Amino acid sequence: MIQIDNVTVRFRIPHERIPTFQEYAIRWLKRRGVRYADFNALNDISFSVEQGETIGIIGPNGAGKSTLLKVIARVLRPTRGRLRLRGRVAPLLELGAGFDYEMTGRENVFLNGAVLGFSRKDIARRLDRIVDFSGIGDFIDAPVRTYSSGMVARLGFAVATDIRPEVLIIDEVLAVGDAEFQQKSAARIREFRGSGSTILVVSHSPASIKALCDRALWLEHGAIRAIGPADAVVDQYAPGKPVR
Amino acid sequence: MIDRTVATNPRSTAEVAALAYDSDLRPPPFVDELVQLWRYRDLVLLLTGNILKNRYKRSLLGILWMLLNPLLQTIVLAIAFGALFQSALPHYPIYLLSGLLAWNFVTQTTQYAMGVMAGGGGLLKRIYIPRATYIVAVVGNGLVNSLVSIVPLLLVMIVFQHPLGASWAFLPFSLLILTAFTLGLALLLSTASVFFTDSIDIYQIVVQAGFFLTPIMYPPSVLPGPLNDWLLLNPFYLLIELFRTPIYANAVPDAGLIASATALALATLLTGWTVFTRRVDQLAYRL
Numbered sequence: 001m002i003q004i005d006n007v008t009v010r011f012r013i014p015h016e017r018i019p020t021f022q023e024y025a026i027r028w029l030k031r032r033g034v035r036y037a038d039f040n041a042l043n044d045i046s047f048s049v050e051q052g053e054t055i056g057i058i059g060p061n062g063a064g065k066s067t068l069l070k071v072i073a074r075v076l077r078p079t080r081g082r083l084r085l086r087g088r089v090a091p092l093l094e095l096g097a098g099f100d101y102e103m104t105g106r107e108n109v110f111l112n113g114a115v116l117g118f119s120r121k122d123i124a125r126r127l128d129r130i131v132d133f134s135g136i137g138d139f140i141d142a143p144v145r146t147y148s149s150g151m152v153a154r155l156g157f158a159v160a161t162d163i164r165p166e167v168l169i170i171d172e173v174l175a176v177g178d179a180e181f182q183q184k185s186a187a188r189i190r191e192f193r194g195s196g197s198t199i200l201v202v203s204h205s206p207a208s209i210k211a212l213c214d215r216a217l218w219l220e221h222g223a224i225r226a227i228g229p230a231d232a233v234v235d236q237y238a239p240g241k242p243v244r
Numbered sequence: 245m246i247d248r249t250v251a252t253n254p255r256s257t258a259e260v261a262a263l264a265y266d267s268d269l270r271p272p273p274f275v276d277e278l279v280q281l282w283r284y285r286d287l288v289l290l291l292t293g294n295i296l297k298n299r300y301k302r303s304l305l306g307i308l309w310m311l312l313n314p315l316l317q318t319i320v321l322a323i324a325f326g327a328l329f330q331s332a333l334p335h336y337p338i339y340l341l342s343g344l345l346a347w348n349f350v351t352q353t354t355q356y357a358m359g360v361m362a363g364g365g366g367l368l369k370r371i372y373i374p375r376a377t378y379i380v381a382v383v384g385n386g387l388v389n390s391l392v393s394i395v396p397l398l399l400v401m402i403v404f405q406h407p408l409g410a411s412w413a414f415l416p417f418s419l420l421i422l423t424a425f426t427l428g429l430a431l432l433l434s435t436a437s438v439f440f441t442d443s444i445d446i447y448q449i450v451v452q453a454g455f456f457l458t459p460i461m462y463p464p465s466v467l468p469g470p471l472n473d474w475l476l477l478n479p480f481y482l483l484i485e486l487f488r489t490p491i492y493a494n495a496v497p498d499a500g501l502i503a504s505a506t507a508l509a510l511a512t513l514l515t516g517w518t519v520f521t522r523r524v525d526q527l528a529y530r531l
Contacts (some may be wrong), residue, residue, distance in 0.1 A: 011529060020441060021443065021446065022442060024440070070369075070528075074372040075370065075371060075372050076528050077267065077525040077528075078267065081267075082267050083265070084264075084268075085265050086264045091371060094371045097367055098367050100294055100298070102297075103294065111291075111294070114284065114286045114287035114290050115373055116371075118286075119286050120286040
């Protein structure tokens with residue numbers, strides 16, 4: 001369950017950049033004050049997502065999609081409003097967050113696991129299963145800088161999804177690794193969906209939103225334009241676009 | 245045998261319910277950040293170790309640099325100023341090195357912490373981790389560095405046949421106080437560095453001036469009378485003396501010094517934590 005009530009995220013953008021004491025002091029002395037423009041990346045948004053539901057988030061660039069996901073992932077605390085959710089959030093937007101490329105894959109499993117809030121003991125217990133799912137094989141003891149980008153993403157995916165998260169945030173059609181791994185990861189996400197995880201998907205593809213999601217949320221200029229059954233909202237958002 | 249199935253729900257319902265999040269019911273940041281830091285303690289420890297590993301992994305002499313660095317610093321300064329202070333300070337290199345250790349711990353750690361936060365705070369705007377994670381890890385790394393630096397200090401003491409007394413038992417307390425002060429200062433300065441980038445440059449000047457205005461490489465008696473009275477207001481002096489007295493003078497610092505240094509460290513830590521946690525939710529907006 002995710003409940004969002006009247007959430008506003010306000011960024012304060014100075015008219016002129018004033019990042020130093022010196023300029024700040026000069027301005028203050030001149031009594032000109034510092035002028036800011038407020039920009040609401042999200043403007044008084046309310047909606048809720050039921051447990052086990054898959055919801056697609058659509059909208060043009062700059063609509064506030066990423067900001068919304070950051071609020072749900074608790075990276076940004078809303079300026080106003082309330083967020084309630086239950087369970088662990090796995091943000092698959094940041095696969096391998098905190099990876100240290102000088103360290104081995106094995107060391108990075110622990111590091112990434114710790115970033116996601118797992119204890120060292122917990123990761124140690126699940127290490128074999130994580131490495132096995134990632135398909136990294138013997139490379140697990142090589143520095144991550146020797147990995148291909150696909151391998152990095154695979155390892156990150158394996159760590160983040162080893163335990164079923166209650167809330168899953170996915171960007172676009174999750175294209176991680178080669179065809180075989182894509183099938184494997186898609187199967188795992190389907191499994192989560194079947195066992196009651198709530199899933200948020202951000203995508204620019206009307207077809208994949210229709211295929212994956214129960215409902216869709218259309219954001220524009222930080223406000224909700226429409227929310228409802230995926231087919232209806234997507235058709236409204238992108239009328240006449242051919243479904244691939 | 246590897247278990248290939250995905251654990252569907254290994255946690256008890258109670259544990260999952262404990263993960264319920266409500267932005268309105270969150271404790272005040274002053275408390276919440278502490279709780280989160282404790283929850284993510286493994287991350288703090290891992291990052292502390294990684295900073296150490298990364299700094300020395302690729303250099304030829306590896307960990308030896310950690311030992312050589314303070315030693316070389318001491319040799320250079322002892323050559324330059326040794327003759328000057330030899331009469332006032334017998335076994336001058338020991339006076340110098342013990343002072344340098346405390347000074348380097350505080351200043352290098354705080355400068356490093358500022359740089360990390362001003363440089364984007366790593367992950368802070370990409371994923372949720374306790375926002376003090378990096379700062380605490382950097383201070384932890386500074387503490388380990390200081391502990392390692394005690395090895396070259398012992399070496400110099402052997403060379404000069406400087407007595408090593410029971411007063412060394414006081415050093416853990418000195419380091420604890422130094423760490424508390426450094427953490428507080430690092431929190432304050434890192435917060436400042438996010439909001440004003442030039443605070444890094446300003447602090448650099450303060451550190452440079454402080455090195456010469458604090459009796460690190462000279463005895464306090466060198467300072468002219470009026471300045472000497474102000475010496476007790478120099479926080480660095482208090483902390484350095486707290487660390488140096490058990491080593492150089494083979495004595496436990498007097499009660500007045502212990503009390504004022506402890507009060508200073510606790511006040512700095514409390515102020516730093518308060519300022520940092522009051523701004524903590526703005527960090528992701530500003531980084």
